Amino acid sequence: MRYISTRGSAPVLSFEEAMLTGLARDGGLYVPETIPTLTADQIAAMQGQSYEDVAFTVMRPFIGDTFTDDEFRDLIAKAYATFGHAARAPMVQLAPNHFLLELFHGPTLAFKDFAMQLIGQMFQLALGRKGERVTIVGATSGDTGSAAIEAFRGLDNVDVFILYPHGRVSDVQRRQMTTPTESNVHALAVDGDFDDCQARLKDMFNDFEFRDGVRLAGVNSINWGRVLAQVVYYFTAATSLGAPLREVSFTVPTGNFGDIFAGYIAKRMGLPIKELVVATNQNDILDRCLKGQGYHKGTVHASISPSMDIQVSSNFERALFDAYDRDGNAVAQLMSELGQGGFDVSQGAMQALQDIYTSGRASEAETTQTITDALATTGELLCPHSAVGVKVAQELRDEATPMITLATAHPAKFPDAVEDATGIRPPLPRRMADLFERDERLTRVANDLEALKTHINGVLNT
Numbered sequence: 061m062r063y064i065s066t067r068g069s070a071p072v073l074s075f076e077e078a079m080l081t082g083l084a085r086d087g088g089l090y091v092p093e094t095i096p097t098l099t100a101d102q103i104a105a106m107q108g109q110s111y112e113d114v115a116f117t118v119m120r121p122f123i124g125d126t127f128t129d130d131e132f133r134d135l136i137a138k139a140y141a142t143f144g145h146a147a148r149a150p151m152v153q154l155a156p157n158h159f160l161l162e163l164f165h166g167p168t169l170a171f172k173d174f175a176m177q178l179i180g181q182m183f184q185l186a187l188g189r190k191g192e193r194v195t196i197v198g199a200t201s202g203d204t205g206s207a208a209i210e211a212f213r214g215l216d217n218v219d220v221f222i223l224y225p226h227g228r229v230s231d232v233q234r235r236q237m238t239t240p241t242e243s244n245v246h247a248l249a250v251d252g253d254f255d256d257c258q259a260r261l262k263d264m265f266n267d268f269e270f271r272d273g274v275r276l277a278g279v280n281s282i283n284w285g286r287v288l289a290q291v292v293y294y295f296t297a298a299t300s301l302g303a304p305l306r307e308v309s310f311t312v313p314t315g316n317f318g319d320i321f322a323g324y325i326a327k328r329m330g331l332p333i334k335e336l337v338v339a340t341n342q343n344d345i346l347d348r349c350l351k352g353q354g355y356h357k358g359t360v361h362a363s364i365s366p367s368m369d370i371q372v373s374s375n376f377e378r379a380l381f382d383a384y385d386r387d388g389n390a391v392a393q394l395m396s397e398l399g400q401g402g403f404d405v406s407q408g409a410m411q412a413l414q415d416i417y418t419s420g421r422a423s424e425a426e427t428t429q430t431i432t433d434a435l436a437t438t439g440e441l442l443c444p445h446s447a448v449g450v451k452v453a454q455e456l457r458d459e460a461t462p463m464i465t466l467a468t469a470h471p472a473k474f475p476d477a478v479e480d481a482t483g484i485r486p487p488l489p490r491r492m493a494d495l496f497e498r499d500e501r502l503t504r505v506a507n508d509l510e511a512l513k514t515h516i517n518g519v520l521n522t
């Protein structure tokens with residue numbers, strides 16, 4: 061399996077190289093050259109299998125010879141042993157034919173753990189046997205950062221720097237990043253929003269002297285391994301409801317487009333998915349674009365679902381690459397226009413996107429009301445991101461097709477929004493009950509490439 065860049069002019073890489081490289085050297089994102097498919101029999105056989113067995117079947121065709129089968133099974137087993145639910149991704153029913161896929165039973169209580177725990181294992185094995193050390197820099201609106209710090213804390217061959225927007229993540233998210241004591245992890249509070257953090261991260265990748273000097277690696281969904289690990293739960297969820305004999309639909313609370321893109325990959329692999337619904341909060345650039353209004357940046361407004369306060373949705377580039385028939389030059393042109401404020405999507409590409417994705421948005425008031433109503437009608441406490449998904453799914457689903465809405469975070473990560481909606485302040489699980497008593501360690505850094513590089517180099521050289 062070979063990996064190519066969405067901008068068409070970076071070296072073609074193996075899975076291991078793409079995983080350790082992060083952003084392609086032409087500024088694009090790596091994608092598999094071809095998407096492997098599974099037969100209906102292979103998919104049917106997943107019914108009743110463990111999450112780990114399904115994970116092996118789904119991901120194996122993508123990893124080439126990076127790991128042997130035994131190694132890969134072992135990495136998967138270790139990755140999900142940290143989860144607090146035997147099913148790893150259990151489902152509950154919200155209404156007739158409407159299900160909630162709970163993706164928050166990992167160590168940091170968000171769906172990011174599914175990929176990050178596995179990436180941590182894969183990096184450790186790959187780097188250990190090469191005898192190499194890397195510097196991971198990540199950008200986060202709250203959940204990727206905490207999941208990355210949890211997955212890499214204390215590991216010998218990595219230093220981790222996480223850029224988060226100062227004052228724009230929940231207290232729980234911030235403390236998950238700032239309270240670990242291991243000296244290889246560093247939380248950097250950037251004076252800007254998530255888009256600024258992600259832009260500075262990409263600037264670092266595009267600064268080859270810095271990139272090569274620190275041996276930069278990425279664990280955002282820039283990294284194909286992140287997207288790949290998220291494909292698995294689409295299979296476990298759909299097969300538990302009767303796939304491949306029965307079609308299902310998914311609604312995905314969306315920001316950086318990694319999770320919904322994983323759903324698209326599942327569909328391309330042969331999973332019968334009828335609708336893939338992109339659910340956005342009030343920062344609805346993706347909803348507007350998918351409704352044919354072009355992709356034009358405005359102002360990001362802080363919301364009660366802060367992890368989705370994103371305008372420059374990184375993985376949308378991967379969706380555009382396929383919509384433009386894998387024309388890297390066309391994608392490079394669009395991304396250059398995005399740098400100037402935005403772009404319009406050609407008619408053919410728009411049709412291709414609309415054939416795959418539908419979309420909706422939830423306002424702040426609708427999100428709060430959905431949390432209130434879900435508790436009253438189902439007893440389920442939703443985090444605000446999951447509530448955005450449930451609200452949009454309720455509006456757009458057809459009642460004949462099972463709809464699976466992804467619950468992307470635990471309500472206890474966003475206790476203020478949940479308490480406002482329900483009067484209930486969800487407690488943290490016992491293992492992190494003392495989170496608010498731990499000391500915090502963070503550095504405030506300007507939204508400036510040179511300041512960030514100087515800080516990172518300074519830490520690495522002490």
Ligand SMILES: Cc1ncc(COP(=O)(O)O)c(C=O)c1O
Nearest residue numbers: 203314315316317318319367468
């Ligand atoms: C809780 C939560 N829900 C939804 C999202 C959006 O996911 P994606 O960025 O993959 O679209 C995020 C951030 O990634 C998140 O942290």
Ligand SMILES: N[C@@H](CCOP(=O)(O)O)C(=O)O
Nearest residue numbers: 200201202203204280281316
């Ligand atoms: N919502 C994310 C934003 C980064 O997304 P990623 O999937 O590219 O890592 C977060 O919580 O940080």
